[in-house]
Amino acid sequence: MNNILTITWNMVKRTIGSRKGFISYILLPGLVLAGLISLTGGSTEYQSVIMYTNMDQGRAGEHILSELTRIREYKLVEQADEAALKNAVIEQKGISALMIPANYSEGLMAGEGPQISVYELKATEGSILFKMKVSEIADRLEETAAMVGSSSVTTEDRESQFGAVLQKVEEHKVGNVRTDYNLYSKMGLTTITGFTLMFLMGLVTTSVTLIMDDRRQRTMLRMFSAPVRSFEIAIGNFLGSFTVGILQITAMLMFGKWILRYDYGLPILTYFLILSAFMLVSMGIASTIAGMVRNPNNAGMLNMLILTPTCMLGGCFWPISIMPDYMKKAANFVPQKWAIQAVDIASTGGSWNELWLPFAILGLMAAVLLTIGSTILRPSEAGVKA
Amino acid sequence: MNIWTIMIYELRRLFRSRSMVLNQFLLPLVLIFLLGSALSGVVGIEETLKIEPVRVGVVSLSEGDAEPSNMIKSFLDTPEIKEIIIPFEVNGRENVVSGLRSGKYGYAVIVPPDFDQNVLSGKTAELEFIMGKESSENVIAGTVFDNFLNRINYNQAAAVTLGPAVLLAAAPSADLKPSVMLGKLSEEGSTYTASQFYAASMLLMFLLYSGMTVCTSLFNERESRTLFRINSMPVKGSQLFIGKILGIGLVTILQGAVIILITHWLFGVDWGNRPGLLALTCILMIIAAMTLSIIVAMFLKTAASARSLIATLTVIMTFSSGGMFPLPDSWVNSVGAFTINHWAMQAILRMILHSELSQIIPKLLMLALISFVLFLAAFISYRKVGYHE
Numbered sequence: 001m002n003n004i005l006t007i008t009w010n011m012v013k014r015t016i017g018s019r020k021g022f023i024s025y026i027l028l029p030g031l032v033l034a035g036l037i038s039l040t041g042g043s044t045e046y047q048s049v050i051m052y053t054n055m056d057q058g059r060a061g062e063h064i065l066s067e068l069t070r071i072r073e074y075k076l077v078e079q080a081d082e083a084a085l086k087n088a089v090i091e092q093k094g095i096s097a098l099m100i101p102a103n104y105s106e107g108l109m110a111g112e113g114p115q116i117s118v119y120e121l122k123a124t125e126g127s128i129l130f131k132m133k134v135s136e137i138a139d140r141l142e143e144t145a146a147m148v149g150s151s152s153v154t155t156e157d158r159e160s161q162f163g164a165v166l167q168k169v170e171e172h173k174v175g176n177v178r179t180d181y182n183l184y185s186k187m188g189l190t191t192i193t194g195f196t197l198m199f200l201m202g203l204v205t206t207s208v209t210l211i212m213d214d215r216r217q218r219t220m221l222r223m224f225s226a227p228v229r230s231f232e233i234a235i236g237n238f239l240g241s242f243t244v245g246i247l248q249i250t251a252m253l254m255f256g257k258w259i260l261r262y263d264y265g266l267p268i269l270t271y272f273l274i275l276s277a278f279m280l281v282s283m284g285i286a287s288t289i290a291g292m293v294r295n296p297n298n299a300g301m302l303n304m305l306i307l308t309p310t311c312m313l314g315g316c317f318w319p320i321s322i323m324p325d326y327m328k329k330a331a332n333f334v335p336q337k338w339a340i341q342a343v344d345i346a347s348t349g350g351s352w353n354e355l356w357l358p359f360a361i362l363g364l365m366a367a368v369l370l371t372i373g374s375t376i377l378r379p380s381e382a383g384v385k386a
Numbered sequence: 387m388n389i390w391t392i393m394i395y396e397l398r399r400l401f402r403s404r405s406m407v408l409n410q411f412l413l414p415l416v417l418i419f420l421l422g423s424a425l426s427g428v429v430g431i432e433e434t435l436k437i438e439p440v441r442v443g444v445v446s447l448s449e450g451d452a453e454p455s456n457m458i459k460s461f462l463d464t465p466e467i468k469e470i471i472i473p474f475e476v477n478g479r480e481n482v483v484s485g486l487r488s489g490k491y492g493y494a495v496i497v498p499p500d501f502d503q504n505v506l507s508g509k510t511a512e513l514e515f516i517m518g519k520e521s522s523e524n525v526i527a528g529t530v531f532d533n534f535l536n537r538i539n540y541n542q543a544a545a546v547t548l549g550p551a552v553l554l555a556a557a558p559s560a561d562l563k564p565s566v567m568l569g570k571l572s573e574e575g576s577t578y579t580a581s582q583f584y585a586a587s588m589l590l591m592f593l594l595y596s597g598m599t600v601c602t603s604l605f606n607e608r609e610s611r612t613l614f615r616i617n618s619m620p621v622k623g624s625q626l627f628i629g630k631i632l633g634i635g636l637v638t639i640l641q642g643a644v645i646i647l648i649t650h651w652l653f654g655v656d657w658g659n660r661p662g663l664l665a666l667t668c669i670l671m672i673i674a675a676m677t678l679s680i681i682v683a684m685f686l687k688t689a690a691s692a693r694s695l696i697a698t699l700t701v702i703m704t705f706s707s708g709g710m711f712p713l714p715d716s717w718v719n720s721v722g723a724f725t726i727n728h729w730a731m732q733a734i735l736r737m738i739l740h741s742e743l744s745q746i747i748p749k750l751l752m753l754a755l756i757s758f759v760l761f762l763a764a765f766i767s768y769r770k771v772g773y774h775e
Contacts, residue, residue: 086569086571087745089571090571090732090735090736090739090741091719091732092708092719092722093719097569099569113565115564115565115566115567116565116566116567117566117567117568117569118566118567118568118569119568119569119571120568121571121583121735122583122584129525129529131566131568132529134566135564135565135566136532136533136536137536138565138566139565140536140537140540141565142565143540144540144543144544147544147548147552147553148544148548148552150552151548151549151551151552161547161548164547165540165543165544165547165548166543168542168543168544168546168547169539169540169543171543172539173508173509173510173511173539173542173543174505174510174511174512174535174538174539174542175510175511175512175513175535175539176512176513176514176515176531176532176535177512177513177514177515178514178515178516178517178528179514179515179516179517180516180517181483181486181487181516181517202697206690206694209690213690304409304413304697305405305408305409305412305413308413308417309413309416309417309420312417312420312421312424313420313424318424319522321522322424323423323424324423324424327420327423327424348519349487
């Protein structure tokens with residue numbers, strides 16, 4: 001037992017004992033994550049920029065803009081003409097752009113079904129919702145124009161009637177009140193969790209690389225010549241990198257919680273447990289790969305080969321719900337998915353009745369992978385290609 | 387001649403390494419495929435997206451014998467709505483809130499006593515929505531009920547201004563074409579999809595990653611003590627260095643070409659109408675990536691730290707140029723502008739969109755300037771530090 005603790009302690013000391021080690025393994029991850037939090041989740045009142053060009057002289061174009069201004073999530077920015085609008089979209093100056101064509105109102109009154117154009121560089125949740133909102137307004141405008149057309153005869157009459165109806169619409173006598181008990185998870189939380197997971201996986205890889213270096217430089221064999229047993233070295237190494245990982249998670253959480261005062265929306269202890277469980281799985285993945293590929297340089301590269309695709313599949317970058325069905329099924333095999341799900345459950349006030357499932361799956365994954373990967377932690381097999 | 391030998395040897399060594407081949411050639415294709423198919427539901431035809439119905443608790447606050455709202459009832463009875471919304475009649479506000487908390491309902495709507503009456507008489511009428519536990523269900527149910535109220539609002543306005551008869555007179559217009567269309571960003575009418583955006587951003591990310599190979603190769607020689615032996619041969623340090631860089635550069639050019647061609651043939655990514663300029667952009671990007679990693683390799687002591695610095699820089703640059711997540715717009719155009727990716731991305735996007743030459747050139751010039759500065763810096767740092775034991 002003493003031997004195990006000694007090896008563990010030395011492993012921790014070696015990784016983060018020096019000033020450089022402490023900065024690059026503890027301080028830097030915390031800072032990077034803090035930066036990310038302040039970027040995505042810090043301001044809750046974030047507005048998406050929508051650019052527009054209104055070529056319409058009539059009442060309808062004006063009405064569309066006034067309806068969109070009512071929506072708090074959007075910040076409207078005007079562009080001079082269509083070319084400027086397209087250019088702004090390509091330069092990513094906003095999530096989406098709206099172009100109301102000339103003579104839109106006249107077209108509506110004449111029942112020609114004029115079309116509004118929406119531009120986007122990449123489809124995102126926000127841009128899709130925006131397009132839906134605009135088509136809702138435009139559909140209603142078409143109906144209103146048809147109603148006005150059926151009731152009045154002369155053109156001038158129509159125009160004034162149309163204006164009067166829209167005036168009335170803008171009073172919003174029929175509307176809704178939204179009551180929000182904060183039951184759903186916060187928008188930024190999934191992004192932050194996703195990035196944390198990706199980051200954590202990369203960090204764990206570095207600490208496993210350290211063990212690999214020990215093998216390559218035959219340090220492990222020398223350790224073995226001392227009165228320690230093979231399993232003591234294995235457990236010591238494992239506990240050492242595990243402790244480093246725990247410290248990293250703690251640092252990250254503390255940076256977010258106390259320095260940035262970011263409200264994770266779930267008990268910090270639960271978040272900590274979820275991240276720790278995930279870290280165990282990624283240690284398993286990293287050591288399994290290291291066991292399969294003996295050249296440490298290649299092992300590092302192979303890890304990347306695993307890291308990015310699994311993060312994409314597991315929903316670190318976008319919600320799983322938008323993916324096609326077969327990919328949703330494939331996501332079940334990826335630990336990231338279960339970690340994110342656990343965070344989701346915990347942040348919506350779920351209890352251990354629901355939380356046990358993702359935890360059990362993460363635990364199982366960790367157990368299987370660590371068993372396979374434990375070979376690299378032991379000194380008995382020295383077969384390393386330098 | 388020596389340069390040539392070293393380059394050939396470097397190429398041979400790279401192609402024999404299985405993980406290199408996997409990483410440089412397979413991984414980008416896997417990532418582009420994943421991105422393309424994961425987002426295909428969003429990007430392509432919307433019919434493929436199957437919407438799971440949301441369970442909505444409906445509370446009628448009507449007192450005594452008053453009829454519950456007919457408008458809501460008939461709305462919930464329409465076939466299209468039935469597919470998306472499963473209504474449950476609930477008694478009392480407290481019950482529906484506790485149902486929401488336990489996840490029994492995904493959304494709740496509370497109907498005030500005289501809703502129908504108020505609407506018909508042109509008075510203010512409001513429904514109360516209570517949001518549930520699932521963000522996506524909140525969006526779906528919220529949109530459905532918002533649109534319902536919106537329609538009533540327009541109808542009420544029309545009825546008040548034009549008289550109630552119009553509501554009956556106006557036949558639902560036969561839909562000619564959708565009232566909103568997705569505009570074409572490109573000049574010559576070629577289609578553009580999000581998969582193109584991600585293909586470009588991934589291509590750039592992998593060209594940047596090639597810098598890691600430079601670090602590995604430079605440090606390997608030192609760590610396995612072969613640099614010492616090579617130095618004892620009639621080979622100049624600079625020849626060895628240039629040979630290595632040329633070898634890796636060639637592989638990276640090949641990598642870029644493979645990514646572009648295979649995404650074009652397999653996934654149908656359209657890379658625009660200027661293959662020459664596209665190649666130039668890639669080569670400038672490769673020069674920038676290589677020289678950047680040479681600088682890093684010169685000043686760091688171990689291969690591991692150099693590699694992790696390159697990896698971090700690559701991820702940060704791809705991330706802040708908006709290539710991974712959608713970022714706040716202000717961020718992309720302020721911090722993002724300091725990344726190499728930003729300029730290359732803008733240039734490639736404009737090629738994909740068939741923009742005019744005058745819009746592409748400034749971005750390319752900027753990229754060339756960055757590459758030149760990095761090249762100079764790499765040259766100076768090589769002169770200062772050198773490549774030897």
